[in-house]
Amino acid sequence: GEDVEQSLFLSxxxxxxxxxxxxxxxxxxTYLYWYKQExxxxxxxxxxxxxxxxxxxxxxxxxxxxxxxxxxxxxxADTQTGDSAIYFCAERWMDSSYKLIFGSGxxxxxxx
Amino acid sequence: xxxxxxxxxxLFRKEGQNVTLSCEQNLNHDAMYWYRQDPGQGLxxxxxxxxxxxxxxxxxxxxxxxxxxxxxxxxxxxxxxQKNPTAFYLCASSMGDAGMSSYNxxxxxxxxxRLTVT
Numbered sequence: 001g002e003d004v005e006q007s008l009f010l011s012x013x014x015x016x017x018x019x020x021x022x023x024x025x026x027x028x029x030t031y032l033y034w035y036k037q038e039x040x041x042x043x044x045x046x047x048x049x050x051x052x053x054x055x056x057x058x059x060x061x062x063x064x065x066x067x068x069x070x071x072x073x074x075x076x077a078d079t080q081t082g083d084s085a086i087y088f089c090a091e092r093w094m095d096s097s098y099k100l101i102f103g104s105g106x107x108x109x110x111x112x
Numbered sequence: 113x114x115x116x117x118x119x120x121x122x123l124f125r126k127e128g129q130n131v132t133l134s135c136e137q138n139l140n141h142d143a144m145y146w147y148r149q150d151p152g153q154g155l156x157x158x159x160x161x162x163x164x165x166x167x168x169x170x171x172x173x174x175x176x177x178x179x180x181x182x183x184x185x186x187x188x189x190x191x192x193x194q195k196n197p198t199a200f201y202l203c204a205s206s207m208g209d210a211g212m213s214s215y216n217x218x219x220x221x222x223x224x225x226r227l228t229v230t
Contacts, residue, residue: 004154031216042116042202042221043155050216088154092217099145099170100219104154 004091004103011109018076020106022089025070031092033100034063034074036085043088046074076108084110114139118203118222125197125229133188133225135203142208144186145219148172149200158201161186162208190227197229 005023012018024032030051035043049056049063049072056063062075072089086105093099116137125131137144143162147155157170161180175194180186186205190197204219 008152031218033218035221040224040226042118042223043204043219045218045220048216048218090219099157099160102147102155104152 004089004101006087006089006103006106008104009107009109011111012079013111014079014081016079018079018083018108018110020074020076020087020089020108022072022074022103023070024072024089024091025101026091026093032063032065032072033090033092034061035088035090035102037088037105038085046087079108079110081110081112084108116203116205116220116222118201118225121223121225123225123227125227127229128192130189130191131197131227131229133190133201133203133227135186135188135222136184137186137203137205137220137222138184139205139220140183141205141220142183143206143217144180145204145206146170146176146178146186146188147202147204149202149224155202158188190229197227199227201225201227 033048034046036046037043047058047061060077064073086107088102088105090100090102119134145160146158156172158176159178161167164183167180177189202224203222206217206219
């Protein structure tokens with residue numbers, strides 16, 4: 001199937017780390033992406049990882065990929081109130097469309 | 113600055129009327145996409161186009177139509193046949209697939225159009 005799954009909600013205190021998890025379906029996926037959506041806006045690309053990598057770090061963001069379990073995570077260090085948003089993971093579908101399949105999104109709430 | 117422009121931001125229509133949502137990009141991207149987002153749900157693909165004058169149905173194409181006469185433009189028409197048209201519509205573009213699985217082609221999104229049909 002094409003389901004990309006994420007937990008719906010995460011609440012953390014300002015300054016703590018946030019970890020948002022995602023499971024995907026296609027074992028042949030090449031690129032996996034994390035997007036951020038603020039209220040009433042489009043999706044902003046945060047980071048991505050190629051499937052031959054285990055980890056990618058980009059400033060406060062760390063992406064971990066476990067290909068065996070088809071598990072992807074996004075860690076946000078020193079979470080700020082401005083990080084409150086919905087976070088989507090997406091996998092690049094490896095048929096002729098090369099389309100992206102999105103999860104349902106995780107709403108992150110950062111408490112002061 | 114390059115980007116994707118969706119207009120209008122808010123759109124209101126009466127049931128039974130067709131409505132067209134605009135999407136324009138100046139990123140020189142080959143591929144363009146329309147997604148629909150409903151509250152608490154992920155994005156569902158309506159239509160996509162990998163090249164001018166060609167487009168394919170996505171997962172929920174019924175009740176929608178598109179055209180791709182210019183590289184920069186990919187308008188979406190929501191027809192009266194669409195049973196539940198009220199939603200947030202997102203347009204995106206990418207460089208395309210280049211026919212290579214190792215080719216990184218993330219989607220870049222517009223700011224969306226919120227359509228309300230009463």
